[in-house]
Amino acid sequence: MALIVQKFGGTSVGTIERIKTIAEKVQRFRNDGHDVVVVVSAMSGETNRLVGLAREIQEHPAPGEMDVLLSTGEQVTISLLSMALQELGCPAVSYTGWQISIRTDSHHNKARIQEIDTEAVKKDLGEGRVVVVAGFQGIDECGRITTLGRGGSDTTAVALAAALEADECQIYTDVDGVYTTDPRVVEGARRLDKITFEEMLEMASLGSKVLQIRSVEFAGKYNVTLRVLHSFEEGPGTLITLEEQDEMEQPAVSGIAFNRDEAKLTIKGVPDIPGVASRILGPISRANIEVDMIVQNVSADQTTDFTFTVHRSDYQRAMDVLQKTCNDLGAREYDGDNKIAKVSIVGVGMRSHAGVATRMFEALAAEGINIQIISTSEIKVSVVIAEKYLELAVRALHSAFELDQEPVSGR
Amino acid sequence: MALIVQKFGGTSVGTIERIKTIAEKVQRFRNDGHDVVVVVSAMSGETNRLVGLAREIQEHPAPGEMDVLLSTGEQVTISLLSMALQELGCPAVSYTGWQISIRTDSHHNKARIQEIDTEAVKKDLGEGRVVVVAGFQGIDECGRITTLGRGGSDTTAVALAAALEADECQIYTDVDGVYTTDPRVVEGARRLDKITFEEMLEMASLGSKVLQIRSVEFAGKYNVTLRVLHSFEEGPGTLITLEEQDEMEQPAVSGIAFNRDEAKLTIKGVPDIPGVASRILGPISRANIEVDMIVQNVSADQTTDFTFTVHRSDYQRAMDVLQKTCNDLGAREYDGDNKIAKVSIVGVGMRSHAGVATRMFEALAAEGINIQIISTSEIKVSVVIAEKYLELAVRALHSAFELDQEPVSGR
Known part of the structure; x- marks a missing residue:
C-alpha cells in the first residue's frame, strides 16, 4: 500500500497498443492496493510532427506559441490512457499541467517548476481513481502555457512525487535499469540494483543517458526515491537513492x-x-x-x-x-x-x-x-x-x- | 474602425498554406484599422484522426476524456495561426477556451456557453494585438474541459462577439454567402445581400446548411450582426440581421x-x-x-x-x-x-x-x-x-x- 508516481515516455505510449499495455501495467499496481499517479509524454513522433508544422510557418516560432502547440501532445496521451484505463474498468481521470496548476516560471520551452497544487490529485486518489497527468507542461503566473524542455516529463514526475510525498517515483524506459557500463561495449555489463543520486548524476552527465540530469538533481534535492524500470519487461530495475x-x-x-x-x-x-x-x-x-x-x-x-x-x-x-x-x-x-x-x-x-x-x-x-x-x-x-x-x-x-x-x- | 470577430472553420485552416493565407486576410483587416478577434476550428481531418485514436481504445469513450482529446485540435490551430500572423509582423496572441474562461455547463461533447471573461482579450486588443481564440471548447465550473459539439466554433465566435459587443461577427465558409436556393439545383440561384435571423433559421433547419442553427439563434438573441463570407474569395457575403x-x-x-x-x-x-x-x-x-x-x-x-x-x-x-x-x-x-x-x-x-x-x-x-x-x-x-x-x-x-x-x- 504505497503512493507511486509512474512516468512513461513517448516510446512507451507510442501506439494505441502500447497505451493499452501500459494501462494494464498501471492497473496491476492499483489492484495490488497502491495509489497510482501516472505521468506521460507525447506519443513518440507527435512532438516532431508538431515542430514540423510550426517550422513550415516560422523558422524561429515565438516560444510562447510553441508551448501552446507542443503541450497538445501530452494532452492527447492523457486522454487516451485514461480511456484505456476506464476500458479495463479502472477509474481514471486526466489532468493537463494547468488543471493541477503546475506553476512554472515564464521561460518558455525550458520553464522550471515552482509549485504544484496537489489537492485535486489527492482527492481523486482518495476516491480510488488513477490520476493521469500530462508531463512536460505547466502554466506561468500570467496563465500562459509553458513547457519544461527535453526530458521535462521526468521532471514533472519527480516534482509530483515530491509534492505528493510519494513513496517511489518510477521512471519507465527502454532499458531495465542503470548498468555498470554500456552493455553494447562490455558484454559483462551488469544492472545495478542501487545507485546513489550523486553517482547517477556523474553517470548521466558522462553519457549514460537513462534519466534527465535535471530530474535526478530534483529527486536528490527533495529526497524522492527514484526507480528506473523497463516499460514492457518485468524486473526490479535500479533504485536511485540517497547514499546509505x-x-x-x-x-x-x-x-x-x-x-x-x-x-x-x-x-x-x-x-x-x-x-x-x-x-x-x-x-x-x-x-x-x-x-x-x-x-x-x-x-x-x-x-x-x-x-x-x-x-x-x-x-x-x-x-x-x-x-x-x-x-x-x-x-x-x-x-x-x-x-x-x-x-x-x-x-x-x-x-x-x-x-x-x-x-x-x-x-x-x-x-x-x-x-x-x-x-x-x-x-x-x-x-x-x-x-x-x-x-x-x-x-x-x-x-x-x-x-x-x-x-x-x-x- | 470596428471590432470584428472572424471565424474560420476546419477547411479554411486545413493546411499550413491555408493558415498563411488566412493570416494575410486577418492582417488586411487589422491594417485597415480594425480590432480583430479570430476564432478557429481544428485543421480539417484532425478531429477525425483524434476520434479514430479514441475509438481504437473504447467504443464509447467517456465524454469528459473525449473533450480533453478533441480540444487539442483547436489548440494546435491557434498556435499555428498566431505564428503565421507574427511571421507577417502582425502582433498576435492565442487563447484556449480555459484561458479566457469560456465557462460552460458540464454537458461534455455538447456543452453550452454561460459566460466569457473578456478582460484579457480587451487588453490585448487595446495594445494592438490580434487575438486568436480556440473555438468549440470551454471549461466547466470544476475546471474540466468541455466541447460545444458540431459547429461549436460558430457558437464560440457569436458568443465572443456578443460578450465583446463586436460590430460584426464574420463566419468564413466555403460558400460566398447565403443563396436563394442550392445553386447545384437551380442555375439561377442568387446570393442574398441580406437575410433576417428568422429566415436564416428556417433556411438552415430546412437544409441550407451554411451556419449552425444554434449560433444563429444565439446571434439573434444577443443581436449580433452576422456575416457569411467565403474564406478565399473576396466579396461582401450575406449579412444576417434583425428584420429591418x-x-x-x-x-x-x-x-x-x-x-x-x-x-x-x-x-x-x-x-x-x-x-x-x-x-x-x-x-x-x-x-x-x-x-x-x-x-x-x-x-x-x-x-x-x-x-x-x-x-x-x-x-x-x-x-x-x-x-x-x-x-x-x-x-x-x-x-x-x-x-x-x-x-x-x-x-x-x-x-x-x-x-x-x-x-x-x-x-x-x-x-x-x-x-x-x-x-x-x-x-x-x-x-x-x-x-x-x-x-x-x-x-x-x-x-x-x-x-x-x-x-x-x-x-
Whole structure:
C-alpha cells in the first residue's frame, strides 16, 4: 500500500497498443492496493510532427506559441490512457499541467517548476481513481502555457512525487535499469540494483543517458526515491537513492561512463601570469561554446600549457577562436584533436578507498593506452584517451574493478 | 474602425498554406484599422484522426476524456495561426477556451456557453494585438474541459462577439454567402445581400446548411450582426440581421429550402377521440425518434387520418412502432413512404403578402406535381412531394417567385 508516481515516455505510449499495455501495467499496481499517479509524454513522433508544422510557418516560432502547440501532445496521451484505463474498468481521470496548476516560471520551452497544487490529485486518489497527468507542461503566473524542455516529463514526475510525498517515483524506459557500463561495449555489463543520486548524476552527465540530469538533481534535492524500470519487461530495475551510510561493503567503483562527443584544444607556451585562464576561455565562452574539462600545467620557464575540451560539433569554431587568442597572448602555439574519448570511473565508495585512481591508471597502462588528460572529482576520475582505445579502455576498467561480478552486499 | 470577430472553420485552416493565407486576410483587416478577434476550428481531418485514436481504445469513450482529446485540435490551430500572423509582423496572441474562461455547463461533447471573461482579450486588443481564440471548447465550473459539439466554433465566435459587443461577427465558409436556393439545383440561384435571423433559421433547419442553427439563434438573441463570407474569395457575403422594418420593398419570398432526409408515415381510420395524437406520437417519442411535420385531417365518419414525418434513417423503426399502435388503437390501416422530399418557401415578407401559398401551389400544379402534405408557419410554407419531383419543384418555385432576378430594393 504505497503512493507511486509512474512516468512513461513517448516510446512507451507510442501506439494505441502500447497505451493499452501500459494501462494494464498501471492497473496491476492499483489492484495490488497502491495509489497510482501516472505521468506521460507525447506519443513518440507527435512532438516532431508538431515542430514540423510550426517550422513550415516560422523558422524561429515565438516560444510562447510553441508551448501552446507542443503541450497538445501530452494532452492527447492523457486522454487516451485514461480511456484505456476506464476500458479495463479502472477509474481514471486526466489532468493537463494547468488543471493541477503546475506553476512554472515564464521561460518558455525550458520553464522550471515552482509549485504544484496537489489537492485535486489527492482527492481523486482518495476516491480510488488513477490520476493521469500530462508531463512536460505547466502554466506561468500570467496563465500562459509553458513547457519544461527535453526530458521535462521526468521532471514533472519527480516534482509530483515530491509534492505528493510519494513513496517511489518510477521512471519507465527502454532499458531495465542503470548498468555498470554500456552493455553494447562490455558484454559483462551488469544492472545495478542501487545507485546513489550523486553517482547517477556523474553517470548521466558522462553519457549514460537513462534519466534527465535535471530530474535526478530534483529527486536528490527533495529526497524522492527514484526507480528506473523497463516499460514492457518485468524486473526490479535500479533504485536511485540517497547514499546509505550503513552499508558495510561499499564497492569503490559503481560504473564506467564514457563519451566520444568531445574534442580537445591546447594552447602552449602561454605567459604564466594571473588572469591568463580567463583570457583564453573568455573568447570561447563569448562564442557560446561550452567547455567541459580544463587542465593547466605549471611549468618551469615562466610559460604554461593550457588544455580544455569542447563538444565535438564546436571544434572548428573553437579552433578559430583559439588562433586569435594565441596571437593576442603571444603564446607559442596551439593545436587540437577531435579524435578523443573521455572515460570515467564513478563511485561514492572511492571517497574512502585509497588507490582507486592508481588502479585505473595501471589498468590502462597494462593495455598500452596513453592518458592525455586527467580530471578528478570526489566520486569520479576521468581520463581523456585516443578515441580508438575507447572500447578497450572501458572493458579493461570494467574488469579491473570487478564490475562484472555481483558484489557481496548485493549492491 | 470596428471590432470584428472572424471565424474560420476546419477547411479554411486545413493546411499550413491555408493558415498563411488566412493570416494575410486577418492582417488586411487589422491594417485597415480594425480590432480583430479570430476564432478557429481544428485543421480539417484532425478531429477525425483524434476520434479514430479514441475509438481504437473504447467504443464509447467517456465524454469528459473525449473533450480533453478533441480540444487539442483547436489548440494546435491557434498556435499555428498566431505564428503565421507574427511571421507577417502582425502582433498576435492565442487563447484556449480555459484561458479566457469560456465557462460552460458540464454537458461534455455538447456543452453550452454561460459566460466569457473578456478582460484579457480587451487588453490585448487595446495594445494592438490580434487575438486568436480556440473555438468549440470551454471549461466547466470544476475546471474540466468541455466541447460545444458540431459547429461549436460558430457558437464560440457569436458568443465572443456578443460578450465583446463586436460590430460584426464574420463566419468564413466555403460558400460566398447565403443563396436563394442550392445553386447545384437551380442555375439561377442568387446570393442574398441580406437575410433576417428568422429566415436564416428556417433556411438552415430546412437544409441550407451554411451556419449552425444554434449560433444563429444565439446571434439573434444577443443581436449580433452576422456575416457569411467565403474564406478565399473576396466579396461582401450575406449579412444576417434583425428584420429591418423600414425597408419598403420586402420581397415575399427570400429563398427556397429543401431536404430529402425525411420519410412519411400515415395511420388511417383512427377513432377521432381526444388524446389520439399523443397515443400515436407518444410511442414514437419514447423510441427516441424525432418527428418533424405533423398533419391531421378531420373526417366525416368519426375516424381521422394522421400523418407525420421522421428522419429517413428512423423510417423502419417508426413503421414497427406504428404497427403496434395501429393494433392498439383499432385503426383501419397504416402505411409509409420514404421516397419523399420537403420543399419550403421562406420569407419574412410573406407575413404581409397575401396569396404567397396560392402562388406556390399553382406553380407546383403547373408542373403536374402532387402535394402530399402542407405545413405552414408565419414565414414559411412547406410541402411534401414525391422525391423524384424535387429538382423540378425547386426550379419552378425559384422562377415563380422571381428569385433569379435582383430585387428592386437591392435585397
